[in-house]
Amino acid sequence: MVSRVPTCVLLLALTGGLLLFPWPGAAQGLPPTTGEQRAVEVDVHATDAGTTLSAEDARRLGLSTDGGEATLVPPVLTQESPAEYPEGLEGVDGEVVLELRVDEQGGVAEVYVTGGTSEKALVASAVAAAKGLRFSPATLGGQPVSVRLPFVYRFEAPLPESFMSHLTGTVRAKGTRRPLVGAAVFLDGSTTPVATTDSDGRFSLKTLPGGHRIEVRAPGHAPERFEEVLIQGETLDVLYRLEPLVVNPYETVVRDERERTEVSRITLHEQELREVPGTVGDPFRVVMLMPGVGSLASGISYPVVRGSQPAATGFFLDGVRIPMLYHLLLGPAVVHPDFIDSIDFYAGVPPAQYGRLLGGAVEGRISRPREDRLHYTVYADLLNSGGFVEYPFASTGTSVSVAGRVSYTGLLLLPLSEALNGTQQDYSRGRANFWDYQARVEQKLGQGRLRLFALGSSDDLGVTPIPDAPERDGVGVHTVFHRVDLRGTHPLAGGEAELGLTWGLDDFGFIGERTVKRPQGIVVERAGEYTLRQVSVSARARWQRRFSEFLELSAGADVEHRRAAIVLKGTGIAPGQREDELSDDPFQSPSSLATFSGGWTQLVWRPASPWTVSAGMRADSYHLVPGITHLALEPRLAVRHALSESLTLKAGAGLFHQPPTVLLHVPVLDTSGLRYGLQEGLQMDVGAEWKPFNGWEVGVDVFYNPLRRTVEFDLTEVALERRRIGLSGPDPAESGYAYGAELMVRHPLGDNWFGWVSYSFLQSKRHQRFARFDADGNVVEWTRGTLPFAFEQEHVFNAALSYKIGKDLTLGTVVHFNTGRPESGEVTSKTMSARFDVAGNPIWVRQDVDRAGRLPPFFRVDFRVAKSWALEDLTLDLYLDILNVSFQRETYGYFYNFSDPNETGGRREHLREPVALPLIIPMLGLKATY
Template identity: 90%
Template sequence: MGSRVSLPALLLALAGGVLLWPWSGAAQGLPPTTGDQRAVEVDVHATDAGTTLSAEDARRLGLSTDGGEATLVPPVLLQESPAAYPEGLEGVDGEVVLELRVDEQGGVAEVDVTGGTSEKALVASAVAAAKGLRFSPATLGGQPVSVRLPFVYRFEAPLSESFMGHLTGTVRAKGTRRPLVGAVLFLDGSTTPAATTDSDGRFSLKVLPGAHRLELRAPGHAPERFEEVLVQGETLEVLYRLEPLVVNPYETVVRDERERTEVSRITLHEQELREVPGTVGDPFRVVMLMPGVGSLASGISYPVVRGSQPAATGFFLDGVRIPMLYHLLLGPAVVHPDFIDSIDFHVGVPPAQYGRLLGGAVEGRISRPREDRLHYTVYADLLNSGGFVEYPFASTGTSVSVAGRVSYAGLLIVPLAESLNESGSEYSRSRASFWDYQARVEQKLGQGRLRLFALGSSDDFGSTPIPDVANKNGFGVRTTFHRVDLRGTHPLAGGEAELGLTWGLDDFGFLGERTVARPQGIGVERVGEYTLRQLSVSARARWQRRFSGTLELTAGADVEHRRAAIVLRGTGLAPGQREDTLSDDPFQSPSSLATFSGGWTQLVWRPASPWTVSAGLRADAYHLVPGITHPALEPRLAVRHALSESLTLKAGAGLFHQPPTVLLHVPVLDTSGLRYGLQEGMQVDVGAEWKPFQGWEVGVDAFYNPLRRTVEFDLTEVALERRRIGLTGPDPAESGYAYGAELMVRHPLGDNWFGWVSYSFLRSRRHQRFARFDAEGNVVEWTRGTLPFAFEQEHVFNAALSYKLGRSITLGAVLHFNTGRPESGEITSKTMSPRFDEAGGPLWVRQDLDRVGRLPPFFRVDFRAAKSWALEDLTLDLYLDILNVSFQQEIYGYVYNFSDPKETGGRREHLREPLALPLIIPMLGLKAAY
């Protein structure tokens, strides 16, 4: 405590006072005095009209008032001068009454003590402080005058630290434990803030002992009231939590976005990755709803990018290529969603760092470890359960993150599979399961970081014989992979350098089981295994530096060594494999030793403010032992021109190479296929990006991809040996092209909703050799022609919307439409024509490939509903995610059969039955985040 000032100058204006006027008696015709001038004290009086001077006194002072009274305007305090409580004085209160003479300039000319306490220290402090007061001059009849006025200093003895109570604490958001910055605390009903939280959500204040009422307010949170009792001389530490008005709101966040230098890159963040209906909360599945993407079948999330094979698109995780992205084709991705911060989707002309790809590139960026406190999430749904734990060690700068999942997919998938396959179900049961893990240790090293990241995945599905009858067979497919990556980043030569080392193991195997009779009963034994195994070791380096505002250079190199072989145990043969092909068929008996090496550079140049030029060059060498080497040089160029702040034109082109592909990535086969040479294609893209309104983005692209050389095998050729003519020759290559247009209208996160609409027109053709058949199904000639590619879907439409309602309820829907693929027999059935033999019996004859039909179009609706709760330290989410809530059947092909004569009056008739399935994946789950 100090002093409190009382200013009775207003009392002077209301009740009267003393006016000092410099007066010369000679000037007024009165008897002279000893001096030229003297101060005359005159009473002033308060009236309803204000403070006045009588007409007689005004005349005596020489004021012209036209015979009336003169009005006094009292002084007004302009500058306070608080009196400090004297040091060394304790427990003494009091007041000092002063009389001040305020001169014509508003300064304090005299200070007289007229009453109050006799404590000399308080009097001295009041007198010293009064000399610092400043007023506006008093005026009388418009002229400055000097006045005397009373003034009071009141002193209150400051309370000692031992007497006060100390309240300190932290304010956090309920559920997320996020510190609330700028939260305001009000004490005992006061409208004046008593404290405000700092950047760590902390506050501190001293208050009198006793009970107090506190109110906390923070933007976006409901105000809360608390009651605390403080004890004299003690500190009370509190933790207050405020309820968010909306749990995990769709907020517009200004991020430090990487500048767009590519032709076509779509970046998705946060809820855009985890709350899209039909994706089961999996970030990578959102790519299926992007422009330029077709699909194998509904629910199978391997994208067909601009008419290429799914294996032509690469999936990366911070530069590490992932061999298998999804569990059981229909399941979640092999990486826990909490490890993914954002996803970049390069639908066309990806930068030079993405090599050995003929199609697009999808890169998941691992989230930076949080360094504040322990975080964990756990969830469970109808398909699997998983968890994520992250803990920072602040003393050493170390962060550890661990995640994993295990499935009980059989509860959902096995009954579905058995309902579709009744044959053999009496002696076998379907099975399906998977697991995965991820672990990260990241260490700060000065200005750099060192990270060890390991991940792995395993899938097992098939049929298991029931141990009731001997000599019954079962069959299974097992896939496993592991990756261990060590990466370091550090400033170097004015830029940032990265060095990485990766070890990998991939298995893709077929397992055979059989029931056997034992003395104790019939049991199940594994009788054979055929596994493709690949061991890889790779290294990569990257350096990036911005030389100026107009020039930025990124350069890198990578090398990968692969050792591939087969593992045979028991009666292990691949489906359809013959023992006489084990030595001469690279796909039936693959074994290889290969090294892929490459270097690349990407230069970004901004010659003028509206222009951005990104030029890249990549050189690769594909070496297969013994003595097969395929060099490849890939120039790439992207140009962007900003016509305005809202409209940008763009164009790009590049050359791309890739080893032969087999539908999806299968270990060993892409390496063994190098003896057939490389695939080569070019990508050309032009388009525009437009931001018509705040929060809206429009993108338009047109592309043309000439494919000079393609070597694309399907699983039928590889596993069942139904080979096209010329496949075993020196060059099974074909050629082709793809072209199309894409449109995307997007509203990113903000205003409690996000969504987009995308449309793609896609055509993909191949120049290939095919057979022509006569009316009886015999081959009459071989010819060449331009045919629709097996994965071509000409029209694809997607619309996604997610809206955050009140009470933390989220609703969302996805609409998907695509036209059917050709029924060419490569990944589906082949069109057959109804014919009759000489006896009039019905026949089905294969249709020429240039005359095959198409599968019907498919339309579906996905739905997602979620409710969130903010508990004390937990956020709880309950969600229902349904793929194909519209219950639409997708036709994957046809079975060409004949009717039962008993049902058709003794006649056998053509019977074309669709292979259709209303694939519906309902996912009910619960997730807790701490």
């Protein structure tokens, strides 16, 4: 052990010492005498005022002191230089007394040994160490001077290894078990740490046996003190947990963000995905609060992106397209949140890798498996329960992750709905159930990885008859899908290559039930089934390489084969179709074989530092057996110009195609609909991104999307009208356009809060053929005109805020407003006019579509509060998340009825009643994370 004389003692040793000062003639420009010592040494002495130089000596040295004494300000040690105890020297103590000359810059210019031990190894160590000392320069009368001062190194021989004790351990964050890097360990009240933790949170130190007080400190955590008793010659391994100052903090996370080369991309991470009020903790539902997004109805999470049909927006999971993303339209997504690392939302002009879509793109990126230890999450709330487990096998480089959930939605939501609407079914009961699963096995293979990922989902919504009497009927809608994806990545030709194979099964069907009298009593049996079933097999390849800071290339190809058919059992038939009536309409008999194939390339070029050009090209082939083939070529371009570090201008355009769509994705129909041709549209976008302050982002976009050809069906039209019109009817293709402006002001995750405000002005029109009606409701002519799109919402406003209060409490709110959609009859009622027949009786007559009204605006407030606890190795979160805590009723349409004559004085009057429901989704739950 080595020590030195404290600094304060050393500086007092200047009393009666020597002061060195530059030769006085130098200040007068006089030449020195050859060989003469170039410094003058004078005595300094101590007074009550401090260390001083006499007035006579000061004048002799050329110092201006106004006739008084000059005050010496001693040097102060600013950089220590400990001396190492020499190796191979055992049992020798001693001290080395030195005299140092500290020059005018504070460095040690000369070192002299003036006393102490004669052990050469100790002297050499002390002299070598002293040269590394640094001081603040001494001053005399305000001028830097060189001084001599004594300095002492004391050496204590280390105890033999067999006599020492070892303390090793790990420091982790309480609750998360996260290793704390750089935590400082203090021993027995020391002011300097004796050890710090490494990248694994480990530390090690040697000390004397016996009792010791250990204190551990780490940024962002409360310091903790521990008592340990160490035994001579033994090692004690400990685990210390530090209480976080904030549980689940909203801290800024430094990420390897992908450079923005697109025109429109918003990326969300961490709590921005899981703690937004009104989203029931689901990452994908946050998309509904982004700019450029309208809605079918409050709570339904399929976005209407920039005036396109919901089915025109694609949902992807690491390149695999997901068919039905949300449970029961209102529920959470079919992927457990712990599998999602981030979400990219492209409102317009997505890159060339996203094909066969006419609208936007949403991609969830699966998190990389954690390879340190076991992780799991379990939760339960009012609607469902689920869990996530992840375990790495370090010996083989394998990681296994499994997740799933099951709902009991019908136990709460359906009785609540009946209570709010004042209805009660005597002979049937509603049901609403779902489940899903995900499983991943990922294996390291040299520099690459191989991943097997499987997921599936089931939803069942309907009315079940109560078995109290025979011949009671029930009906339900049932959807199921499964995906199994094998994906491998590996370095190739200076870049990274990816290969993937995917198998899929999709079912969408109607189930009929009936009570039947059996010997054992009245039971409920399945009466029939009408199911659309699709089996698909696909393959994809991708390669990406960055050639230089100026050039980056990515390219890929994919092919998908779909076999589609209908499953007809019992008395099940298509909605609206009679058993004796089968049509050749592909939407009624959609058995088909289809193959989709395509290739794409994307080039990112940076011709100069402020410019980024991203040019892409995609080519697709759509083939339907027998003999229907459509080819599509899609150029895409995005340009970004950085005016400064904080302001970037951007513009982009692209051509897009997609098979005919039916409101939401329905298996089989997007395949059989290919005989109606492809939809085609352009997307054009200009805007700016601005970072006015640290931690703030502002985005502005203006877009115009000409829709050259649209084939957009709703489910009613598919089930009834297209069959009645027949294939000989008019071409269903239309055209249109959409335009608008978007603004988003965002504070990403950091400083204990996150939030954003977004406003969208959205216009979407269609050039359509429609009927005109006379006063009696008869069609008098067909004409064409420009009509508002069925899902057009002119103004949409969203504000989201989540704030961490104190150590473990989180509060958040969302405010949403939108103007009403047209009352066009698609997911709404059709506008009717109040008329009277020839007898003077009130009647309702269908209004011409170009004179249709609009639904009222809708406003709602969502709320979320969460309390967290950091236990030893577990974090508990209790949360309450309420969609529409404001209890606002949204109008979905109108009932066009007549008043009761007994209540209106014998008169029968027009009565228009709103179809409105205060859709409220309360989510009280508890989550444990290990």
